[in-house]
Amino acid sequence: MPYIQNSDADRAAMLERIGLSSLQELFASIPEDVQLKELPAIADGLSESELQAHLAELGADNQPATGSCFLGGGFYDHTWPAIVDHLMQRSEFLTAYTPYQPECSQGTLQWIFEFQSMIAELTGCEVANASMYDGSSAAAEAVLMSMTQTRRKRVVISEGVHPETIETIRTYMHHMEAEIVIAPLDGGLTAWEGLINQDTASVLVQQPNFLGGVEELESLAAEAHAAGALAISSVYPVSMGLLKSPGAMGFDIVVGEGQSLGVPLGYGGPGFGFFAASSKAVRKLPGRLVGQSVDTKGRRAYTLAFQTREQHIRREKATSNICTNNSLIALRGCIHMAALGPEGLEEVAAVSRQRMLALVEALEQSGVPRAFPEAPFFNECAFRMENEDAVQQLKDSMLEQGLHGVLPLSRWFDNMDGIFTLACTEKVRPEDIHLLASLAASCQTQVPA
Amino acid sequence: MYLPPVNLLFEDSRPGRRCFRTTGADRTAATAGLPSSALRDTPPALPELGELDLLRHFTRLSQKNFGISVNFYPLGSCTMKYNPVVHEAIAAREEWSGLHPLQDEDTAQGALALMHDLARDLGELTGLPAVTLHPAAGAHGELTALMVLRAWLDQRGEHQRRKIMVPDSAHGTNPASCTLSGFSVVTVKSDDRGLCDLEDLAKHLGDDTAGLMITNPNTLGLFEDNIVEICKMVHDAGGKVYMDGANFNAIMGVARPGDFGIDMMHLNLHKTMSTPHGGGGPGSGPVCVTEELRTFLPAPQIVEEEGLYRLQTPEHSIGRMRAFHGNFLVLVRAYCYVRRLGAKGARRVAENAVLNANYLRVLVDKYWRVPYNRVCMHEFVARPTKAMRDAGIHTLDIAKRLIDCGYHPPTVYFPLVVHEAIMAEPTETESKETLDAFAETMIMIAEEAAAGDEKLHEAPVTMPVTRVDEARAVRDPQLCYRCGD
Numbered sequence A: 001m002p003y004i005q006n007s008d009a010d011r012a013a014m015l016e017r018i019g020l021s022s023l024q025e026l027f028a029s030i031p032e033d034v035q036l037k038e039l040p041a042i043a044d045g046l047s048e049s050e051l052q053a054h055l056a057e058l059g060a061d062n063q064p065a066t067g068s069c070f071l072g073g074g075f076y077d078h079t080w081p082a083i084v085d086h087l088m089q090r091s092e093f094l095t096a097y098t099p100y101q102p103e104c105s106q107g108t109l110q111w112i113f114e115f116q117s118m119i120a121e122l123t124g125c126e127v128a129n130a131s132m133y134d135g136s137s138a139a140a141e142a143v144l145m146s147m148t149q150t151r152r153k154r155v156v157i158s159e160g161v162h163p164e165t166i167e168t169i170r171t172y173m174h175h176m177e178a179e180i181v182i183a184p185l186d187g188g189l190t191a192w193e194g195l196i197n198q199d200t201a202s203v204l205v206q207q208p209n210f211l212g213g214v215e216e217l218e219s220l221a222a223e224a225h226a227a228g229a230l231a232i233s234s235v236y237p238v239s240m241g242l243l244k245s246p247g248a249m250g251f252d253i254v255v256g257e258g259q260s261l262g263v264p265l266g267y268g269g270p271g272f273g274f275f276a277a278s279s280k281a282v283r284k285l286p287g288r289l290v291g292q293s294v295d296t297k298g299r300r301a302y303t304l305a306f307q308t309r310e311q312h313i314r315r316e317k318a319t320s321n322i323c324t325n326n327s328l329i330a331l332r333g334c335i336h337m338a339a340l341g342p343e344g345l346e347e348v349a350a351v352s353r354q355r356m357l358a359l360v361e362a363l364e365q366s367g368v369p370r371a372f373p374e375a376p377f378f379n380e381c382a383f384r385m386e387n388e389d390a391v392q393q394l395k396d397s398m399l400e401q402g403l404h405g406v407l408p409l410s411r412w413f414d415n416m417d418g419i420f421t422l423a424c425t426e427k428v429r430p431e432d433i434h435l436l437a438s439l440a441a442s443c444q445t446q447v448p449a
Numbered sequence B: 001m002y003l004p005p006v007n008l009l010f011e012d013s014r015p016g017r018r019c020f021r022t023t024g025a026d027r028t029a030a031t032a033g034l035p036s037s038a039l040r041d042t043p044p045a046l047p048e049l050g051e052l053d054l055l056r057h058f059t060r061l062s063q064k065n066f067g068i069s070v071n072f073y074p075l076g077s078c079t080m081k082y083n084p085v086v087h088e089a090i091a092a093r094e095e096w097s098g099l100h101p102l103q104d105e106d107t108a109q110g111a112l113a114l115m116h117d118l119a120r121d122l123g124e125l126t127g128l129p130a131v132t133l134h135p136a137a138g139a140h141g142e143l144t145a146l147m148v149l150r151a152w153l154d155q156r157g158e159h160q161r162r163k164i165m166v167p168d169s170a171h172g173t174n175p176a177s178c179t180l181s182g183f184s185v186v187t188v189k190s191d192d193r194g195l196c197d198l199e200d201l202a203k204h205l206g207d208d209t210a211g212l213m214i215t216n217p218n219t220l221g222l223f224e225d226n227i228v229e230i231c232k233m234v235h236d237a238g239g240k241v242y243m244d245g246a247n248f249n250a251i252m253g254v255a256r257p258g259d260f261g262i263d264m265m266h267l268n269l270h271k272t273m274s275t276p277h278g279g280g281g282p283g284s285g286p287v288c289v290t291e292e293l294r295t296f297l298p299a300p301q302i303v304e305e306e307g308l309y310r311l312q313t314p315e316h317s318i319g320r321m322r323a324f325h326g327n328f329l330v331l332v333r334a335y336c337y338v339r340r341l342g343a344k345g346a347r348r349v350a351e352n353a354v355l356n357a358n359y360l361r362v363l364v365d366k367y368w369r370v371p372y373n374r375v376c377m378h379e380f381v382a383r384p385t386k387a388m389r390d391a392g393i394h395t396l397d398i399a400k401r402l403i404d405c406g407y408h409p410p411t412v413y414f415p416l417v418v419h420e421a422i423m424a425e426p427t428e429t430e431s432k433e434t435l436d437a438f439a440e441t442m443i444m445i446a447e448e449a450a451a452g453d454e455k456l457h458e459a460p461v462t463m464p465v466t467r468v469d470e471a472r473a474v475r476d477p478q479l480c481y482r483c484g485d
Helices: A008-018 A024-027 A048-059 A082-088 A104-122 A133-152 A165-174 A218-227 A237-241 A279-282 A312-319 A327-365 A389-400 A430-446 B052-061 B086-089 B110-125 B138-155 B171-181 B198-204 B227-236 B293-298 B326-366 B386-390 B395-404 B432-450 B456-458
Strands: A153-157 A177-182 A200-207 A230-235 A253-257 A275-278 A290-294 A299-303 A380-384 A417-424 B131-132 B165-166 B184-187 B210-216 B242-247 B264-267 B288-289 B301-305 B306-312 B381-383 B421-422
Touching: A008 B326, A008 B432, A024 B326, A048 A104, A048 B086, A048 B326, A048 B381, A082 A327, A082 B052, A104 A237, A104 A275, A104 A327, A104 B052, A133 A230, A133 A253, A133 A275, A133 B326, A153 A165, A165 A177, A165 A253, A177 B227, A200 A218, A218 A230, A218 A389, A230 A237, A230 B184, A279 B184, A312 A389, A312 B171, A327 A380, A327 A417, A327 A430, A327 B052, A389 A417, A389 A430, A417 B138, A430 B131, B052 B210, B052 B288, B086 B326, B110 B131, B110 B264, B110 B288, B110 B301, B110 B326, B131 B293, B138 B171, B138 B210, B138 B242, B138 B264, B138 B288, B165 B198, B171 B184, B171 B210, B198 B227, B210 B227, B227 B242, B242 B288, B242 B421, B264 B293, B288 B293, B301 B326, B326 B381, B326 B432, B386 B432
Parallel strands: A153 A177, A153 A200, A200 A230, A230 A253, B165 B184, B165 B210, B210 B242, B242 B264
Antiparallel strands: A253 A275, A290 A299, A380 A417, B131 B288, B264 B288, B301 B306, B381 B421
8 A cells, every 4th residue: 555554453453442443434424425435436556666657658748848948938948056956855845844833944944034035135125935836926916915005906017927927917806896907018118108197006017028028127116106106026036147126126026936046847837936025015925934033042043923914823814815835946946046146146147148149140140030129138039920830830840859949929919920939048059049040041931921 | 963053045155155157158248238227236145155065054954854754743734644755756857847838738748648637536536527736735726716606606696695604613724715815704613513513604694605615624633524414505595615625635535525515625735645845835726626617717727639638728717826737746746646546545545544543542532631532534633631731831832842752743723713722633654653652752741741841841952942932033023134234
């Protein structure tokens, strides 16, 4: 019996001690007519080696990128040092619960404190929490928090925010009498003109945006504040190696998806969301917070702080319903950031962008221009081909060469036929950039204009 | 073992120390074409350490944690069972971990097949065939289901149904999820058997009832034996019944919530399906509902057509609750678990979980007050006796003393309906010897407590720190290293 240690003899002795004669009697409180008469209709159990073989067979139907992965759209194929995977298998991290008993959880509590510190530094904010489910739900919680703080019910969201994040926010806010205003993209960047007013609870911008464009943030924060609204930014954390942090430009809340900080692509999860804000908002924050304190002997010690915001204490009056977050994955991010250090983060950001610059140049030479040439880009960029067929053809020919890439934007946006994005990380091989460019050149010539 | 204080990474940081390099960076070249106003002067001040010091830092931190692989961890309602190591090895393989969420469906058929089959099996185990694997954790699943309920009510034009009944023994996430989804909470009392009070429930049901959130087995470890009638009462009043599946380990393979009349429930894969808790996540909180409600489930569903799997948004979907397809690598581990168990193994889990809980209960019930001392499900609630309380000993002292004995304490001060509660859930993966040894310790502590032994107030003394001043962390908040400097 998998993973159950007791033998039949053990079970018999235990039943006797309880004063029962069969296992069935343990379930006497379940009405008999709703007890299963037969076993559930699921397949018979496998041995460990059969399981390995089965998963290998199933996994053979998947095609992870064998060459470079040029897909972006929120998840990026960065590398990480071996120390991350090594430490993740420390079972004291892996198999611990939420650190409600601080004395036997100082390991988890201290790394969360360090994680919060690094996220605060990265985003330019004063405080950060212990993690959220992902970047999209973190953005939704940020928008909700802005409505609570301002007591306003109108939010202005850039069309350049990840479409699945906007969908998540719409779901979270569906039942509220609140207004979501979408600030449109114009030339690959957000046009906010005339949309931020005295009823606005917050503005939400993504940096870089879903099309790869680097948005102008400083004036946006000022405009939001002038209207009494909060400024919220979702950021791609690797870009913080080169780009100014939203916090430094006056943003009130900075959230994001942490997957690019040492987390495998994992078909979209689990990554981790992060949530940072100014310290005056601490009592309104969703999720767990770890604080530094002392023990009874005055020694430094860490503990969960401000638990009275949370559901297990405040129940229906809690700031959020979040309980389990994505802690272990945030630990990956914590170790990864510490392994990089300031220079390492800058290097990853720089090489990722250098690859993107090389790709832009190579594609332009192949006759595939940037779709929005006026918009500055970071490591992801929108390109234009004649039509959707050409885009599909490029995608297919890349796949034949083991390259993943090409996100056709028509999936999410109107009037974007023939426009697609590609992203680069430091893992992208220069030879694959040239291969991609030559594939693009042949797709361009084969499709009649 | 002496575990010395571990400096913060920032304190051990020395300029120029490095662990990981990326070659070929050229800041000037890299910033070409970016407006200077968008660029920072210096990178974020992350700590700078060499690889060996970094490795020691985190290894030493890990040694300051209790975990299932080292300690018995009978944390009630959390189902801290063994997390099979083979699942970790499988989930780390490139064919699962290397998939990009936006790659085409035909290049991820194995992943979609796995999700499809896992959803099918969870539907079979719960008797609720329409399943979404999208939610990231249990509370996220609750919120998802309540939004499904709301969509169902809205479609029927029943906008006045905005009240959700929640028993007083429920997890805090239940009422919090109600508020977040725009429902108001009506608390239903427990009766003297520790179960949902039917008379009190009947009093609250009416035209404004949206539904009931019930945990079954409940947080006292007791099966709500009136569950069929409860579901009928709520249905007759025009509402739906949601079951918090946190305690599904007790009944897996034995009974199916769908057969009781439950309309919706979530499962915590990080509890019942053995995926690691990771110090607080990642979890996964699939929601299983009746066929009637399938059309409202969040995007995406996995459908099979002619042997091909693809992602599909249900017609009246509530939308997305997060990006992409759920905590996929958690789903891989859960799938492995279900495949290893098979139907027989699933039932064995429940049988042995309930057996272990009852065995532990009878070993200690002469020494501790067990308020509902009858055959329980997968967990039971105890509390200090009057003699212990008279001696000035509280549940917190018991918990801390257990830490000194090498055990992670049970859940304490929950459920709220039992004063000074100690909720113990041993799980099926523990051996008889482990339970015997733990019971002996509990009996020893009972004697110490009745005598008012100072040890209990001082505990823990064997850990890297003694009791931590939680009030100070709020009064004088320090939430990061040199915050705001």
